[in-house]
Structure formats: C-alpha cells, structure tokens
Amino acid sequence: MRIGELSRKTGVPVPTIKYYVREGLLPPGELTSPNQAAYGEAHERRLQLIRALLEVGGMKVAEIADVLAAIDDPERPVHKVLGTAADRLGSGGIEHDDAGSAAARAVVADLISRRGWRTHESNPAATDLSEVLAALDRLGHGAFAEVLDDYADAAEQVARADLRYVDQRVAVEDMVEAVVVGTVLGEAVFSALRRLAHVSASAKLYGTDVPQEQKPS
Amino acid sequence: MRIGELSRKTGVPVPTIKYYVREGLLPPGELTSPNQAAYGEAHERRLQLIRALLEVGGMKVAEIADVLAAIDDPERPVHKVLGTAADRLGSGGIEHDDAGSAAARAVVADLISRRGWRTHESNPAATDLSEVLAALDRLGHGAFAEVLDDYADAAEQVARADLRYVDQRVAVEDMVEAVVVGTVLGEAVFSALRRLAHVSASAKLYGTDVPQEQKPS
DNA sequence: GATAGCGGATAGTGCCGCTATCTACTTAGG
DNA sequence: CCTAAGTAGATAGCGGCACTATCCGCTATC
Numbered sequence: 001m002r003i004g005e006l007s008r009k010t011g012v013p014v015p016t017i018k019y020y021v022r023e024g025l026l027p028p029g030e031l032t033s034p035n036q037a038a039y040g041e042a043h044e045r046r047l048q049l050i051r052a053l054l055e056v057g058g059m060k061v062a063e064i065a066d067v068l069a070a071i072d073d074p075e076r077p078v079h080k081v082l083g084t085a086a087d088r089l090g091s092g093g094i095e096h097d098d099a100g101s102a103a104a105r106a107v108v109a110d111l112i113s114r115r116g117w118r119t120h121e122s123n124p125a126a127t128d129l130s131e132v133l134a135a136l137d138r139l140g141h142g143a144f145a146e147v148l149d150d151y152a153d154a155a156e157q158v159a160r161a162d163l164r165y166v167d168q169r170v171a172v173e174d175m176v177e178a179v180v181v182g183t184v185l186g187e188a189v190f191s192a193l194r195r196l197a198h199v200s201a202s203a204k205l206y207g208t209d210v211p212q213e214q215k216p217s
Numbered sequence: 218m219r220i221g222e223l224s225r226k227t228g229v230p231v232p233t234i235k236y237y238v239r240e241g242l243l244p245p246g247e248l249t250s251p252n253q254a255a256y257g258e259a260h261e262r263r264l265q266l267i268r269a270l271l272e273v274g275g276m277k278v279a280e281i282a283d284v285l286a287a288i289d290d291p292e293r294p295v296h297k298v299l300g301t302a303a304d305r306l307g308s309g310g311i312e313h314d315d316a317g318s319a320a321a322r323a324v325v326a327d328l329i330s331r332r333g334w335r336t337h338e339s340n341p342a343a344t345d346l347s348e349v350l351a352a353l354d355r356l357g358h359g360a361f362a363e364v365l366d367d368y369a370d371a372a373e374q375v376a377r378a379d380l381r382y383v384d385q386r387v388a389v390e391d392m393v394e395a396v397v398v399g400t401v402l403g404e405a406v407f408s409a410l411r412r413l414a415h416v417s418a419s420a421k422l423y424g425t426d427v428p429q430e431q432k433p434s
Numbered sequence: 435g436a437t438a439g440c441g442g443a444t445a446g447t448g449c450c451g452c453t454a455t456c457t458a459c460t461t462a463g464g
Numbered sequence: 465c466c467t468a469a470g471t472a473g474a475t476a477g478c479g480g481c482a483c484t485a486t487c488c489g490c491t492a493t494c
Contacts, residue, residue: 125412150378159414161367195342197376
C-alpha cells in the first residue's frame with residue numbers, strides 16, 4: 001500500500017500523514033525505492049489511533065508522540081505507559097499556591113487514605129485534583145467537596161470496568177494499547193454518558209423537560 | 218477597586234483583563250470618569266470563573282462567552298443554560314458517517330431506552346457518544362461496549378450527586394452557576410479521581426506497583 | 435507639578451496543527 | 465518509449481487562538 005491509498009482508507013490527507021511521520025507519530029513506510037515506500041495495516045491502525053486521540057481525546061500532537069513512544073517501547077513497564085497516557089490529562093499545570101491549595105491537598109490526602117487507595121498524594125492525578133478543588137473553593141463552591149465521595153464511588157466503578165476490559169486482552173502490546181484507548185477514549189465516553197444522565201435526571205426531577213429544542217439561531 | 222488591584226487579586230495580567238472585557242467575558246467597570254472605572258467583587262468572582270473554565274475546564278474563550286451570556290440572561294430557562302454549558306464538550310464535531318456510525322447510533326439508542334433515560338438520541342451528547350463508540354470500533358475496540366453499562370451506572374451516580382449539589386443552592390442565579398461549574402469542573406474532578414482509582418485498582422490487581430517514580434528527565 | 439496608573443484602541447507574538455509548493459524521481463498505462 | 469499521475473522529502477506559509485506590547489490622551493495622588 002502506498003501513501004495515497006493509506007490516505008484514502010483513513011481519510012487523512014497525504015501531507016498530514018507526512019507531517020505525522022515527521023513528528024514521529026507514525027513510523028515511515030518501508031522504502032522500496034529511493035522515493036517509494038510501502039505502508040501496511042499497522043500504519044492504517046496507527047493512523048486511526050492518532051486521529052482518535054487527537055479528535056476524540058483532545059490530546060496534543062506532542063503528547064500523542066510521547067504516548068505512542070511509550071506504547072512502542074517494549075522495555076517500558078505497563079504502569080509507566082499508563083502514567084504517560086494519564087498524565088497528559090488534567091489542568092495544564094497552573095500553579096496558584098495559596099492557602100486554599102494547602103487545604104485542598106489535605107482534602108485529597110484524606111480522601112486517599114479514607115478510601116484505602118494505594119497511591120500517594122504526589123501522584124499527578126492527586127495534584128490535579130487538589131488544583132481543581134482549590135479552584136472550586138476560590139469560586140465559592142467549596143461545598144462541592146461534599147459530593148466527592150459519590151464521585152469517588154463512581155470513579156472506582158469505572159476503574160474496575162476499565163481493568164476488566166483491559167484484563168481480557170491476551171497479548172501484552174494489546175493490553176498496553178487498551179490501557180491508552182480506555183483511559184483517553186473512556187474519558188470521552190463517560191463525559192457523554194454523564195451529560196445524558198444529567199439531562200435525564202433533571203427531567204425526572206424538575207418535571208417534563210422538553211427533550212430537545214432548537215433555537216431559531 | 219481599579220483594574221490594577223483586580224489584576225493583583227486574581228493574578229490575571231491587566232492587558233488580559235482588558236482582552237476579556239473586549240471579548241465580552243467580563244462586563245466593563247463602572248466609569249467614574251471618562252477614563253477611570255471601578256470594579257467590584259462581582260468582577261473578581263467572574264474573573265475566577267473565567268480562569269477556572271479556561272484552565273481547568275479547557276474551554277475556549279468564545280465558548281466561555283456563550284456560557285456566561287447564558288448565565289447572565291435571566292430569561293433563559295435553566296435547562297438551556299445546562300445545554301449551552303454541556304454542548305461545548307465532546308469530540309469537536311468530526312463526521313465519519315460510515316457503517317460503523319450507524320451501528321454506534323443503534324447501540325446508543327438501545328442504551329437510552331434500556332436505561333429509561335428521558336432523552337432522545339438527537340441529544341448532542343448522544344451524538345458525541347456514538348462518535349466515540351464508532352472511533353473505538355474503528356480501532357478494533359468495539360468490545361468496549363461491553364462495559365458501557367458500568368460506565369452508565371457510574372454516570373447516573375455522578376449525575377445524581379450533581380443534582381443534589383445544585384439543588385441545595387437557594388437563589389436561581391447561584392443554581393445556574395452551580396450547574397456550569399458542576400458540569401465543567403466536575404468533569405475535571407472525576408477525571409482525576411478516575412486516574413487515582415485506576416492506579417490504585419491496578420496496584421491491587423497486579424501486585425504492589427510502586428506508587429510513584431520520577432524519571433530522571 | 436511630577437509620577438504612576440488608567441481606559442481604549444490597534445497591532446503584533448508565539449504556539450499549534452496542518453497545508454502549499456517545489457524538486458527529483460518512480461510507476462502505470464497506452 | 466513516452467506521458468501522466470503519483471511519490472519521498474524538504475521548506476515555507478497559513479489560520480486560529482490566547483494573549484501581549486505599544487501608544488494616546490487623560491486622571492488620581494503625592
């Protein structure tokens with residue numbers, strides 16, 4: 001398969017494919033001549049993965065490069081890949097560093113110990129969580145912490161489902177990819193489900209909300 | 218309070234505040250002279266909200282403008298604001314429109330009816346969900362649909378918690394803001410919790426995973 | 435009356451994900 | 465064999481976005 005066919009099959013323009021190769025997201029095709037290269041199914045699959053992480057997962061190209069490098073590295077232990085995949089999420093790294101942050105960190109540490117989670121508050125996810133809680137506090141929504149345990153219950157349930165899904169992969173490389181896909185796309189799945197449940201629940205609570213109306217624009 | 222103090226209190230640079238005013242995110246200060254204006258606590262609060270939606274929620278400035286306009290409009294019914302806040306999430310609107318999409322839409326419709334959700338599959342969230350499922354299918358992860366119900370259970374639980382939180386607001390404008398904050402920042406909270414639960418669950422499953430290690434960079 | 439700050443406006447910057455263009459070459463069709 | 469379409473690789477440019485820099489004439493304050 002040459003690049004044009006790869007482009008047609010995936011819907012990704014040829015120059016974009018070349019760009020991904022340049023950026024290290026996609027391995028180059030196997031050269032059959034100085035200016036002819038052959039691409040296989042692996043390239044097609046990889047390209048789909050790239051597009052999914054970009055469009056659905058909202059990841060940046062450089063982040064995807066990191067994650068894919070982790071996937072491709074057979075030396076890298078599974079939990080490192082998970083870390084690489086997961087760490088790209090979160091606030092983006094804005095530091096506020098006020099009094100509220102310390103309080104938020106304490107809330108997170110308490111939550112972790114209360115639930116018996118085998119992690120430490122130095123975990124990037126824990127840091128992100130404290131930052132979000134600090135932001136909520138700043139907004140006068142510190143009371144949001146009251147529903148934290150409901151959120152945590154739900155998060156545990158989702159995490160169990162994720163592990164169940166990943167666990168039934170046979171080969172290790174499939175498992176690694178399943179972790180990445182599950183982490184990133186699973187986020188999008190849950191987000192959509194939450195919004196659906198939101199609409200439905202508020203309809204039940206506040207009476208018969210019309211299902212959908214379009215504004216005249 | 219003048220703009221410099223507002224800037225100091227919120228950590229947002231003065232030119233950025235002016236930019237937000239230009240873009241309609243922040244109402245202008247009340248003019249006390251042709252070139253002097255006074256800002257109040259409402260401005261400070263609004264600025265915190267903008268930063269939270271931007272940095273934590275990852276929203277775009279134009280989207281924030283829409284949501285804030287919806288919040289400020291007393292005519293707009295609550296569920297419309299919720300819609301405005303929620304619809305900005307999701308894949309970004311890439312259409313693939315192949316056979317897999319139709320199958321994914323069917324899965325979503327089935328899910329909605331199976332769970333008795335009071336919504337329709339024309340809901341943007343439902344569309345987003347089908348698109349994610351279609352992408353998963355394209356990646357050979359169609360089996361992910363098997364854990365959809367676990368995800369949906371968790372989503373319902375989170376939605377209930379959200380409503381409980383919103384419901385205890387007294388004033389309507391507080392409620393509206395609580396919906397926005399809950400929807401957008403709640404997403405970030407859940408995301409972090411999920412990653413924490415992920416690490417913890419995989420530690421319990423795969424033995425004593427080290428909690429955290431830093432790479433030498 | 436000097437200095438710092440202000441409101442308002444316009445233009446520019448840096449990053450990011452492509453996209454356009456060019457050259458030299460290869461392949462497929464008639 | 466010739467031609468038209470396609471290709472690898474390289475460089476430069478584009479459009480969107482969230483700011484950021486600069487300037488002007490004015491004002492508050494010491």
